[in-house]
Amino acid sequence: MANKLRIATTSLAGCFGCHMSFLDIDERIIALADLVEFDRSPLTDIEHASHCDIGLIEGGVCNSENVHVLREFRKNCKILVAVGACAINGGLPAMRNFIPLEECLNEAYLYGIGVENPQIPSDIELPLLLDQVRPQHEVVKIDYFLPGCPPSADVFWTFLTDLLEGRQPVLEYGLVHFD
Amino acid sequence: MSNTLTIDGNTIPFTDGQTIMQAATAAGVYIPHLCHHPEFTPHGSCKLCTVKVNGRICSACTFPAMAGQNVLSNTQELTADRKKITQMLFVEGNHFCPSCEKTGNCQLQAVAYHLNMLDDHYPLFYPQRAVDASHPEVLIDHNRCIFCTLCVRASQQTDGKNVFAISGRGINKHLIVNADSGLLKDTDLAASDRAAHICPTGAILIKHTAYQVPIGQRLYDHQQIDQVSLAQEQTPHGE
Numbered sequence: 001m002a003n004k005l006r007i008a009t010t011s012l013a014g015c016f017g018c019h020m021s022f023l024d025i026d027e028r029i030i031a032l033a034d035l036v037e038f039d040r041s042p043l044t045d046i047e048h049a050s051h052c053d054i055g056l057i058e059g060g061v062c063n064s065e066n067v068h069v070l071r072e073f074r075k076n077c078k079i080l081v082a083v084g085a086c087a088i089n090g091g092l093p094a095m096r097n098f099i100p101l102e103e104c105l106n107e108a109y110l111y112g113i114g115v116e117n118p119q120i121p122s123d124i125e126l127p128l129l130l131d132q133v134r135p136q137h138e139v140v141k142i143d144y145f146l147p148g149c150p151p152s153a154d155v156f157w158t159f160l161t162d163l164l165e166g167r168q169p170v171l172e173y174g175l176v177h178f179d
Numbered sequence: 180m181s182n183t184l185t186i187d188g189n190t191i192p193f194t195d196g197q198t199i200m201q202a203a204t205a206a207g208v209y210i211p212h213l214c215h216h217p218e219f220t221p222h223g224s225c226k227l228c229t230v231k232v233n234g235r236i237c238s239a240c241t242f243p244a245m246a247g248q249n250v251l252s253n254t255q256e257l258t259a260d261r262k263k264i265t266q267m268l269f270v271e272g273n274h275f276c277p278s279c280e281k282t283g284n285c286q287l288q289a290v291a292y293h294l295n296m297l298d299d300h301y302p303l304f305y306p307q308r309a310v311d312a313s314h315p316e317v318l319i320d321h322n323r324c325i326f327c328t329l330c331v332r333a334s335q336q337t338d339g340k341n342v343f344a345i346s347g348r349g350i351n352k353h354l355i356v357n358a359d360s361g362l363l364k365d366t367d368l369a370a371s372d373r374a375a376h377i378c379p380t381g382a383i384l385i386k387h388t389a390y391q392v393p394i395g396q397r398l399y400d401h402q403q404i405d406q407v408s409l410a411q412e413q414t415p416h417g418e
Contacts, residue, residue, distance in 0.1 A: 082298070085275075085276065085277055088297075088298050088299060089269070089270075089274070089275070089299050089303060090303065090305075091275065091277065092275065092277065092278060094275070094303075094305065095275065095278070097305040098273075098305070098307055132305060134303070135299065135303060137298065137299075137300070138302050138303070142298070144297075145297040145298035146297070147297050147298070149276070149277035171295070171297065173292060173293075173295075173403055174401065176292050176295060176296075176297065177292075177400075178276035178277070178282065178288055178291070178292075179276045179277050179279075179282040179283065179394050
């Protein structure tokens, strides 16, 4: 089929729980595979997004790499979707926002229980942490939001089938959860 | 002139002294609200019950019902305004629903669900707020306080105490307790007090009671707040 929609997915400061929930659409993924093809995604191992119709991104923005990836998705995706609680308000990773970054690093890498060879990681390959975890909509324009921790498989299915069939996506009451 | 007004074109009776909110609730018309509770003096602070009365914006919980009023409530414009108000309540505090034991039973969350609020829209404040776990039976998590003053009013008006108050203005506004130490354990609050049970969010919680009902089976998981609210608050006229 020549006109398959291209979907890219990624996780920023997330736990991949949203991706797991997406896979919970179970056998419906076969019907979906007839209609879409996957670009950059943990499901494909493609490293950079090319031009896509839909980008699904879970997780908040916690470091410089997250910012680059989010901007790459915005540049390449016609429709960008913030997926899950962390994407929408920073979620659990954002609970570090109330502790100075230096204290977080000291606790994790210098003074925490059981730390051996204490040192703050400083390899040039490592992306720099932002001082706070921020939601995606503060960094780029987001077109749709799928709330939930994670959004249920039915949320993904309803949203994608609405889009694929040319309808404005609507999440009815039972599909809207923040937990 | 008879004691009736219209809400969204429907004629609603009222009795003298009622607010628009009281008349609406008695007639089975839900107007979204968080700081209003029929047991306590109206406060008019959350602004979710914003309605248009003869073309002017008013708070339904404080505005007196009057004969012939033309009230608009369930309109696209007002629903959009209420969604924005709810989003502002979310970004002003720290509302991490997945880690809050009140999730599914929270009125702030339920109003957001009811308004089909899918995101926070505004930049988040992430304000620095404390948790007061000093009391053996009651916990205050200031991160989730929306300053509705229901605990303040319940303590004064039902419990005959004066445990809570709101201090400061604007972004510095915060809930305080009546003790020199500033700690809840040094107040005369009891876990059986109405004030300990009235919080619409997860800001005041009874300890040792969390997660008895699993997430997914809670009050607002399957029931919308308009039905829950009317079932709890609707009493026939004159009672």
